[in-house]
Structures are given as structure tokens and as C-alpha cells.
Amino acid sequence: MTRIEQTFITLKQQNKKALIPYIMAGDPNPSVTVDLMHKLVAHGADIIEVGLPFSDPMADGQVIATAGERALAGGTSTRQAIEMVKQFRQTDQNTPVLVMGYLNPIEIIGYENFANLCSEAGVDGILMVDLPPNEADDFPKKLQHYTPCPMNQIFLLSPTTAFDRRQSVIDNASGFIYYVSVKGVTGSNALDTDDVSTHLKAIKANTDIPVCVGFGIRDGVSAKALSAVADGVIVGSELVRHFGDDSIDTKTAIDNILAKMDELRRAIDG
Template sequence: MSRLAQRFAHLKAEQKKALVSYVMAGDPTPAVTVPLLHDMVAAGVDILEVGLPFSDPMADGPVIALAAERALAGGTNTLDAIEMVKTFRQKDQDTPVVLMGYLNPVEVIGYEQFVQIASQAGVDGLILVDLPPEEAEEFDAILAKHDMDQVFLLAPTSTDERIAHVVKQARGFIYYVSLKGVTGAATLDTQAAAERIAKIKQATDLPVGVGFGISDATSAQAMGQVADAVIVGSAFVKPFAELSTSEASAKAVEKVKELRAALDQL
């Protein structure tokens, strides 16, 4: 059983919801990331989503796009990000880690080599925003050889046929994008998202996580009532554009505690 499956099974047995935190690797400097990952886990994060810095993101809003720019300017590339996961694993062998990024850097490295390096570093899953399931069979076969999960996105616009196709191929969990827009968008229609999540859960036994537009205790609780996991990114990343590194890290940890407390009230 993968680390992701184990973590979701454990949380389900405890009747708890997973808190998934997004951290851009290398933002604003490489030295920040690994200590921040450990601090966020200690504060209550269940699953870590580590962003691979990329110069031309399509799903990320301004907050995360700028974080990628800072990380790239600081010298962090895809292989550096994976090395950070390897360093994190020296002290934490239990917390699932999922990489989130885009296909271009993976193709430059090569599918087989990328997955082998990620697997050896302790990565549990991968979200490639611009790799549709219709074109993912070759890559998925390589991931399966290394016991890594491929997580796919579903959106408010996903048709029944699309949902059926994605749940058939996905492993780990389903990532439901709760709104039509990019990360960090301010408007979240919780009722519409709840209806779509219920529809997805009818089609699969996989856990369903919901992200985009969740930034505080209220939105986390609303989505935690209907989803298995709440995924938060921009609220953790934004402080690094506004504050000193130490202050931003502390604020991100405080946000984890706020969201963890909100989910634990469900």
C-alpha cells in the first residue's frame, strides 16, 4: 500500500479530513523549503504537495506564478526540487509527498529517468497539469513500475465521460478544481463544488481532494464536509512575497494550524 493510500485509510479510520499543503520548492531560496515542510507537518499537514518551479505555468494564478519566478531566480530547478524531497525524507519517512508541475521539464529529463530519480528521493505521486489522461498511458506505466501514483485533475466543466475516464486511470486521489479559474481565485461556490464532488464520489472509491479558492477556516470547513481532503496553496505561498523569510514561514505555519483546527471541528 502506498504512503498516500495508508494516510487516507488512517484518516478515514479516525474520521478526519486530510489537509494538503502546497509549497513551491526553492521559494524564495533553496534553504527555506525543507525546514518549512517539516514545520508544516508538525503543525498538522497530512500530505505535502511540492511545486516544481516552471517559467510558463497555465493553472497557477499570480501568487504561485511569482513564487515560481522567485524560485527560478534563486537557482532552483526540477532536479533541485526533487533533491529537497530526498533531504526531507532523511527525517520523515511517513508523510506522503506529491510533486505538482508541468510536462516540459519532465520531457527534458526523460520520463524513465525523472520517475526513477523521484522514486529514489521518496516521492509518492505526481500531478502534471498539462498531461491529459488520454496521453498519459506511457508515463503511467513507468510510474506504476515505481509504485508512484498519478493524480489527475477534474474541473467544474468536466463531463460525465471525462469523469469516467479520469477515475479509471487515476491513483492516489482525485484532485477536484473547485472553480473555473487559476489558483488563488477569490470566488468559491461551495454549493456547486459540493454537488460536483458528490457526483465524482459516485464514480470512484478513490479519495477526492478539493483545491483552488480555499484560503481560510470557513472555506476549508465547507469543502471538508464533502471532500476527503482540502488542498491549499496560495494562502501558504503569498506571505513569501510580502514578508521576510522567517516571518513568512511563521505565517504559513500559523495558517496550517488555523486550517487544521477548522477541519478537526467537522
């Protein structure tokens, strides 16, 4: 059993929903990430999603794409991002960490090498935006048998996912399913909670795997509404945007991120 799977079992027993913050590795500079991960846990994170910097992030809006540019400009590579997870693991053996990225850097490293690096660093889940289940072969199942750290491959569903594709994701999913709540990129403001609820009910009618919602969640109100129908909420742009605010320093940006975490945690626990 992976840490992600155990976390959702524990949360269900406690009648709680997961809060999953997203940050970009190396943003705004490499020295910030590991300490920020620990602070996110202290402010209510159940799972942390760490972005792997990439120069052409097709699923990301301006806020996270720019965060990736800052991280790349600061010298953060895919390998260095994974090393940050390894540093986090030196003092936190419990909080699951999911890495989110794109295929190009992974193909350069090699699937097996990448998976080995992740497992050895203590990564618990891998989300590759541009790797659909019908092209993943047996990679998702193999991840669950890596040592020392078994992993889940996380797949995306969206409002426009065709039925056969949705079923393929359900059949191959483990850990949790990431439901993209809007027809757009990260940071979209087109969130329709009623529409999300309808789609989630259809998905959950066909699987017991937890379903978490991301994209477009900006505040406690939207987080509370979605946590009522989902197993967790994923918040990225609303946190990352503070590092792009040139009018504040890094410490203030971190304080703002943690204040938002507190707001989200209170709303979800309600």
C-alpha cells in the same frame, strides 16, 4: 500500496480529513524548503504538495506563478526540487510528498528518468497539469511499480470537465483525485461551496478513490465547509503569498504560514 493510499486509509479509520499544503520548491530561496516541509508536518499537514518551478505555469495565478519566478531566480531546477524531497526523506519516512509540475521540464529529463529520480528521492505522487489521462498511456500504472518508492499519478477534474473525460480520470486515477473547485487559476476567489458539493457527490458516486479539493480555499471557514464533502483540502496561494510580501522578513512569513496551517487544521478537525 503507496504512502498516499495508506494515509487516506488511516485518516478514514480516524474519521479525519486530509490537510494538504502546497509550497513552491526553492521559494523564497533554496535553503527554506526542507525545513518548512518539516514544520508543515508539525502543524498538521497529512500530505505535502511541492511545486516544481516552471516559467510558464498555465494553471497558476499570480501568487504561485511569482513564487515560481522567485525559485527560478534563486537557481532551483526540477532536479534540485526533487533533491529537496530526498533531503526531507532523511528524517521523515512517513509523510507523503506529491510533486506538481508541467510537462516541458519532464520531457527534457525524460519520463523514465524523471520517474526514477522521483522514486529514488521518496516522492509518492506526481501531478502533471498538462498531461491528461488519454495521453498518459500506461505511465500511471507503471508508476505504482517503481522501486524503491511506488507512486501515484494524480489527475485533475474541474467544474467544466466533460462526462467522458471525467470517467477517464476516474478509470485511471490512483491515490486521490484533485478536484479544481473554481473555473480559473490558483488563488481564485470565486469559490462556491454548494456547487463544489454537487460536483463531488457526482464524482464520488462513481469511485471509491478519495477526492480532495483545491483552488480558492483561503481560511478555516472554506476549509471546514469543503472538508465536510471532500476527503481532503489543498491550500496553496493562501500560504505561498506570504513569501511575496515585501513588508515582512522570511521568518515572519513562515510564522504566518504556520499560523494559517493551525487555523486550517482546527477548522477541518472541527
